[in-house]
Amino acid sequence: MGRSGGERMMMKNYTNFKEAGTQHIEHYAVLFMSCDQGVDWYEAVTTFANDTYKIQYDSNGVINSVTQDASMFTPLGYSVLELPELPATVDVLLSGSVWVVRDGKVVPKVFTPAELMSKNRDRKERLLSQATEQMSPLQDAVELNIATDEEAERLLVWRKYRVVLSRIDVAQTDGIEWPQPPVAV
Template identity: 40%
Template sequence: MELKNVSCYSPDNMPYGHGVQYFKSEDGQDFYESLNLFTKKYTLCIEPDTGIIRSMAEDVSSLYPAGFTVVDVDELPDGVDISGDWLFEGEKIVPRIPTQGERVAKAKFKKAALMQQASTVIAPLQDAVDLDMATDAEKALLLSWKKYRVLLNRIDLSAATDIDWPDPPSETNRQNHGFKAVIHRHPDDPVIDQMG
């Protein structure tokens, strides 16, 4: 079953009441009246022009179809999701090859997230050093995280292919250095161990 280019509309007769949003395909088929025609296990909402899968469900009535073409399939390949990395091509679902711009954007997002993670770890370690409270293990860990952050910052994302992402200092390194993030609420309160 396929409903192409589904859009919102207001039918003359509103069988489900006035508080319901109604949808129809480009050839005038009502979405709700067509629910029983979707007989396969999974239903997908795909972009009409590209076939990119944007939503999927086992219960077709749970989908919001406006702006999409709605199709059904019996099987989903392993790993299929709605991230924009999968296409519906006629009868089958296939992986989508992202554009260069999409690869660059994804790499920029990953780099920003990793930089934020590193900065979050570095901040309390740097505080301990600045306040002359850092242990030797914390100083060594701070140095490791700063080196990691510098390597991240130097990554050239212009090609966004085969990026050699540096490895962050491992949890094992944190434990081997004896690093413990501590928070003092009040001088009389016990220290809260954040690293286990």
């Protein structure tokens, strides 16, 4: 078990779990799921080794969750892949956006130009919002003529930062140099 940069041996890959019925036991509804291979999820859980990684991923291969305890999953609409190890650079806590399953391996996601543009737009909007949030009380102090020299200077620095951010072309899919937010003046 562990992480490495080398080739990964695939162990099990149960694909495309779908609802196979619901059964009421006492006051609880139990959902049954089976995969394309015809295996019931509750049976599949018992086939995984204890010391391996179980990866839940969608029909596009995008990883939704990673765990060593498959019983933590409810894979309705997902597939589950078992691997003895993960690439050394995989962050299991942030697995959903930059890693995918391809041919039984965990590999970096290759983003389309449209996806990159969307990620850039989201980042730009988030940074602009954070800048505006920092500027708001400083702007209030300036407008009310109660700003200290330090507050007026911080407002100016934040305004310049926000202008630089606003000029970023989110359609540029490679090599955007994002400005660093101002530090305390």
